[in-house]
Amino acid sequence: xxxxxxxxxxxxxxxxxxxxxxxxxxxxxxxxxxxxxxxxxxxxxxxxxxxxxxxxxxxxxxxxxxxxxxxxxxxxxxxxxxxxxxxxxxxxxxxxxxxxxxxxxxxxxxxxxxxxxxxxxxxxxxxxxxxxxxxxxxxxxxxxxxxxxxxxxxxxxxxxxxxxxxxxxxxxxxxxxxxxxxxxxxxxxxxxxxxxxxxxxxxxxxxxxxxxxxxxxxxxxxxxxxxxxxxxxxxxxxxxxxxxxxxxxxxxxxxxxxxxxxxxxxxxxxxxxxxxxxxxxxxxxxxxxxxxxxxxxxxxxxxxxxxxxxxxxxxxxxxxxxxxxxxxxxxxxxxxxxxxxxxxxxxxxxxxxxxxxxxxxxxxxxxxxxxxxxxxxxxxxxxxxxxxxxxxxxxxxxxxxxxxxxxxxxxxxxxxxxxxxxxxxx
Numbered sequence: 139x140x141x142x143x144x145x146x147x148x149x150x151x152x153x154x155x156x157x158x159x160x161x162x163x164x165x166x167x168x169x170x171x172x173x174x175x176x177x178x179x180x181x182x183x184x185x186x187x188x189x190x191x192x193x194x195x196x197x198x199x200x201x202x203x204x205x206x207x208x209x210x211x212x213x214x215x216x217x218x219x220x221x222x223x224x225x226x227x228x229x230x231x232x233x234x235x236x237x238x239x240x241x242x243x244x245x246x247x248x249x250x251x252x253x254x255x256x257x258x259x260x261x262x263x264x265x266x267x268x269x270x271x272x273x274x275x276x277x278x279x280x281x282x283x284x285x286x287x288x289x290x291x292x293x294x295x296x297x298x299x300x301x302x303x304x305x306x307x308x309x310x311x312x313x314x315x316x317x318x319x320x321x322x323x324x325x326x327x328x329x330x331x332x333x334x335x336x337x338x339x340x341x342x343x344x345x346x347x348x349x350x351x352x353x354x355x356x357x358x359x360x361x362x363x364x365x366x367x368x369x370x371x372x373x374x375x376x377x378x379x380x381x382x383x384x385x386x387x388x389x390x391x392x393x394x395x396x397x398x399x400x401x402x403x404x405x406x407x408x409x410x411x412x413x414x415x416x417x418x419x420x421x422x423x424x425x426x427x428x429x430x431x432x433x434x435x436x437x438x439x440x441x442x443x444x445x446x447x448x449x450x451x452x453x454x455x456x457x458x459x460x461x462x463x464x465x466x467x468x469x470x471x472x473x474x475x476x477x478x479x480x481x482x483x484x485x486x487x488x489x490x491x492x493x494x495x496x497x498x499x500x501x502x503x504x505x506x507x508x509x510x511x512x513x514x515x516x517x518x519x520x521x522x523x524x525x526x527x528x529x530x531x532x533x534x535x536x537x538x539x540x541x542x543x544x545x546x547x548x549x550x551x552x553x554x555x556x557x558x559x560x561x562x563x564x
Contacts, residue, residue, distance in 0.1 A: 182281060184311040190282050198274035205270070206263035213259040220248050286314040290321060302329040338409070345511045349402060356391040356398075363388050401529055405511060408533060413455040413541045415564040420448035423456055424482065430460065431467050431480065438471040446482040453564040454489055455541060462537045466493045466557060469530040473497040473555070484563070488543060491559040499549040508547035509535035534559055 182190055244252070289306050296304055302325060308318035363384050370376050376384075424446035435442040463480065470478040474495035481492045500508060511532040534557070535545040542562030550556040 179281075186312050187282060187314065190312065191278055194274040194278045195271070198270040199267075202263070202267040202270040206266050209262045209266060210259050213255045213262065217252055217255040220244070220252055223248075282310075282312065282314070286310070286318055289318060293321060293325065297325065297328065302332060341511070345402075345405060349398060353395065353398060356394045359391045360388055363391075405529075405532075408536050411458075411537075411540060413458055415453045415455050417451050417453050418456050420446075420450055420452050420484075423452075423459075424448060427460060427463055427482070430464060434464060434467055435471060435478070440471050440474055440476055440478065442467060442471065442478045442480060444480050444482075448482060448484050448489070452484065452489065454561055458537050458541055459489065459491075459561055462534050462559060462561075463491055465530045465533045466491060466559065469534075470495040470497070470555065470557075487563055489561040489563055491561075492556070493559075494550045494556045495554045497554050499553060499555045500547060505547055505549075509545060531557070 182193070185193065286308050289308055293304070293306060296302070305322060305325070306318070307322065308315050367376070367381070367384060371381065424444075428444045428446070431442050431444050463482075467478060467480055470480075470493050474497045476496060478493065478495045481490075483490050483492075509531045511529055531545075531547070538545045538559045538561060543560030545557065545559045548556045548558075
């Protein structure tokens with residue numbers, strides 16, 4: 139090897155020092171946070187039942203093989219110890235002489251132990267395999283089956299007792315985890331159906347109470363005038379004009395009863411109605427609705443402004459939306475001073491109807507009771523109804539809810555009632 143150039147040595151050393159200094163002063167590169175490794179228990183929880191069962195069985199077989207080998211080796215060594223203790227060993231001239239096997243006798247206890255060790259070498263592995271399989275099954279049951287079975291059993295018992303006010307979760311990724319999630323969804327659906335049925339029963343109770351209250355007036359009128367006729371007509375104290383007016387009032391009260399019965403029948407049919415969505419052209423539907431609203435406005439001698447931004451093909455129950463819009467517009471025209479505005483648009487997967495008028499608007503009590511069947515607001519001194527609602531708005535709310543939407547009632551900032559109705563598009 140040739141001599142080292144002395145002039146190059148300092149420069150190389152300085153360069154190496156400079157690189158080292160730069161490496162130390164340079165910011166350390168950000169390292170990725172190592173992903174947390176899952177534990178063995180977490181991996182088992184995420185396995186399917188079949189995979190987890192195979193893992194447990196394979197683990198049990200491996201442990202059974204290892205313990206069986208150790209056990210058999212132990213039995214053989216124990217038997218060899220007995221043989222060695224029974225041998226006659228003599229040491230002479232530093233030599234080892236062993237008496238042949240046929241030349242010594244075993245005691246009865248040694249013979250019994252040798253027989254025991256031989257039998258244990260055969261039966262022991264079988265017993266060990268069975269024990270390990272049983273332990274694997276027990277662990278598999280405790281890990282994968284016990285908790286979901288307990289949750290499902292308790293949940294089924296509470297559902298059988300009509301107790302749906304609970305929830306449970308089993309976040310495992312196996313088949314039982316999926317079953318528990320389906321069970322929880324079923325419980326939620328049952329609870330929602332119960333709440334819906336309860337609301338329907340409460341609404342039916344309110345309807346019956348309101349119906350009975352409204353029937354009381356015409357029945358009282360009919361009863362009073364009937365007693366009046368029975369008392370004074372036989373005595374000849376009633377003129378023909380008085381009898382005619384009394385019969386007219388009786389006829390009006392009877393007609394009022396018939397109207398109430400027809401309303402109850404309409405409400406019952408409304409509850410049984412189900413939406414039938416079909417593909418409809420938005421522009422054609424808007425034109426048809428505008429024509430119907432124009433005719434309706436002429437009956438009230440008022441003006442209705444209709445605006446629609448829906449275009450293209452939409453899927454909804456056209457008859458249900460049309461009936462809702464007509465009831466909404468008729469209620470607004472009944473109490474508006476001169477003008478009603480109805481806007482129809484599509485947003486967030488819903489068809490929206492927004493109706494405002496220039497009438498007096500809802501009262502505080504009216505906002506709470508809007509949409510209730512047969513509700514009537516208090517009368518003004520002049521006898522005019524001050525509310526905007528009754529059976530018409532109940533139909534609006536019921537139809538919108540059956541179509542997957544809802545109805546909200548309020549007052550516009552500039553005055554007048556404001557009702558917003560939505561229908562879910564298929």
